[in-house]
Amino acid sequence: MSSLPQPHGGVLKDLIARDAPRRAQLFEESEKLPALILTERQLCDLELILNGGFSPLEGFMNEKDYNGVVENVRLADGTLFSMPITLDVSQEQIDELSIKPGARITLRDFRDDRHLAIITVEDVYRPDKVKEAKEVLGGDEEHPAIRYLYNTAKEFYVGGKLEAINKLDHYDYVGLRYTPAELRAHFEKLGWTKIVAFQTRNPMHRAHRELTVRAARDRQANVLIHPVVGLTKPGDIDHFTRVRVYQALLPRYPNGMAALGLLPLAMRMGGPREAIWHAIIRKNHGATHFIIGRDHAGPGSNSKGQDFYGPYDAQHAVEKYKDELGIEVVPFQMMTYLPDTDEYMPVDQVKPGVKTLNISGTELRRRLRNGTPIPEWFSYPEVVRVLRESHPPRSKQGFTVLVTGYTNSGKDAIARALQVTLNQQAGRSTTLLLGETVRHELSPELGFSKEDRHKNLQRIAFVAAELTRAGAAVIASPIAPFEHSRKVAKSTIEQFGDFYLIHVATPLEHCEKTDKRGVYAKARRGEIKGFTGVDDPYEVPANPNLTVDVSKQSIRNIVHEIVLLLESQGLLDNGN
Missing domain, CATH: 3.40.50.300 (P-loop containing nucleotide triphosphate hydrolases)
Structure with missing residues (x-):
């Protein structure tokens, strides 16, 4: 019997594995059905529905589930879920493809025209986008996800369960793209029973390594570095560079402590709601603990210089639902370097008057841009080498x-x-x-x-x-x-x-x-x-x-x- 936590809702909804015997039959049917070509964000959501990352979801949310999540942070059956997972379509697509309750529609990958799944339509509904923006994302119209909701997302949502035909094809870092079932099997093979998951959409440096090692040792656990490689905040460093950084950093962990897996998530930068969502996803992948940082998954500040969310709103949100989530929150500790003792220490443990050093993200970008040296106390030479390759002088x-x-x-x-x-x-x-x-x-x-x-x-x-x-x-x-x-x-x-x-x-x-x-x-x-x-x-x-x-x-x-x-x-x- 597995010692890892149960997936959210009790059962991992691995639609790819479950529908394996029917694949050939479904593929033949998909060729005859009208096809909806998915966007990049829709593809990210589809992949995590199909492989169980979004368990207990088995499809895109119908109107009851959508309203429950927006208004009460719960699906219609009462299960905790914080982020609407929706399939948006236009009136033109509804008319052209005859999308209506009971219809079966093929979902197709825009990149290679492969058929990925068939959705059986439960309902087609017009969402209250103003309510969604306010309740889920905070309502500030400068928020990138709210701009997406108003300006890019289409006016109707389609709800319905999915039947899988094919896995999404990836051609980069294939060996690091674990499904939840594969990652759980990997942990079982290694004998890991406590796993601290670390969410990141940025490169990692020595402070991140020290923080994750401390978090694991304090809990006698192992570390899962689980970076987002789907859609992140506009302007973020590309995932190719970031993954090379994570690969370069991995040997710096104590032997056997850390593993690296990639998460094809389309982030919404939704702060507290997103933190709950991230915790659910990590629990589905087998993690027992989850590091949540200051302003976790926040998009920064608006044009007035005001942060969209409070610095610890995300930690409080996950802590509130701790028992239901079944995953332990690990507060992110801001680490700083002490040159006199050549060590990193949490900022709140540094005694007054002790000399500390740090390099901000802005300063790091300036040094990369100008070719200025980056000291080894801040980042390992092999990490700096990767960043310089992608950020020439x-x-x-x-x-x-x-x-x-x-x-x-x-x-x-x-x-x-x-x-x-x-x-x-x-x-x-x-x-x-x-x-x-x-x-x-x-x-x-x-x-x-x-x-x-x-x-x-x-x-x-x-x-x-x-x-x-x-x-x-x-x-x-x-x-x-x-x-x-x-x-x-x-x-x-x-x-x-x-x-x-x-x-x-x-x-x-x-x-x-x-x-x-x-x-x-x-x-x-x-x-x-x-x-x-x-x-x-x-x-x-x-x-x-x-x-x-x-x-x-x-x-x-x-x-x-x-x-x-x-x-x-x-x-x-x-x-x-």
Whole structure:
């Protein structure tokens, strides 16, 4: 008989194992049914329903369960459950797929079109999103999950039980992706009876290692490092980097103390409600203890600098339901380094006057960005090595320079000269996206309406963003006449690197006077329609990084100004 805790609700709802004999039959049926293609978040939820991570759920919540969870933190049968697990659909999808009570719908993976499960629809209902936002997430409309609820989640929810056809396919870290049943079997094989689970969506350093080791030793237990590798907070470090960090850190634990397993969860950053949810999930995976930190699963602060949740709301929430959860809360201890004794100690145990050291997350990012040393007392060399591979110094990071202005303003000449200058410096690939070239190669079907100009610029932004992500220097020189389109392009690119807007403010009269191709004359005669500066507007950039003018400056002087701007931001290596 297993010594591990019973799953939530008493039975692990492993639908993959349970439905194994029927798979072939279900697959044949799924081919004939209408198919709903799932989003990334829906796929994360589906996987944890199918493998039992969300036990006792056997499907997406119907209206009674949904209302019970939102209003009372309980399913309709009274079982504790804190987070709505819902399948959102639009009216268009309802009509197209004939989604109604009694219907059977195939659920399909958007990534490879594989059929994963069949849902038997119990009900289709319109949720009270305002109530859900307030009761589950706190109601602050700046909360990322509330923005998702209002702006991304569709207007109807579909409730119904699932029958599994296939497991979701993963191609990364396959050996670390344990289902709850597999992880429980792993613990049984090792003889573990007490397991302290550690939830994380960030890299781990020495303080985290010390905290988890202390928590395990105090309870004569083992450690499960159980990071989230589904959807986390926007801006978090990618899970590939984080998992490499966890793998590098694992040998630093006392022999046999710790195990690493990955959790494909779509976080809601729901603070107290999320902490209860996380505890249920860890109990289903076999954990007996769960570390809950300060502001656990909180999204940080809003635009006024106010935290969405109190610092210990999550701990209090889980403690309140401790008996029902059947998992012990381990309060997160903030650890600090004592240089005089070369040890870590909980902050509340440090005597007044004792010297301590710490490096904040902001300071760590600055050191990674600038290539500044990171001391071994803070993080192990093998961890730092992984982080530096994914966070190269500024002189190796990609960036985009967008040069905007009228036709014949000199923007293309500036872009070409800047490319030559950057190519002279070794160490970074440089790509030139000239306006006319892009029009010919990427957007040959587009015209010059405001909508088509917007589409053209966003295609440029997509290409520039991917190249920037890969560490290249990108120089683009479209006319880009509209402020809104430039802002959207900037937001696309800045996810992966710096963006610099250069406004070539050469006066229209000069552009027209020096036009050797005669395009302005054709536009004046009406032979070319929608020509910027003649019968189409150019919106002057509100906040360019640099404003230049070829009627007053040479191309060489302008390029030098741009190079100085890039050097001031640490993007060019002066040693080259």
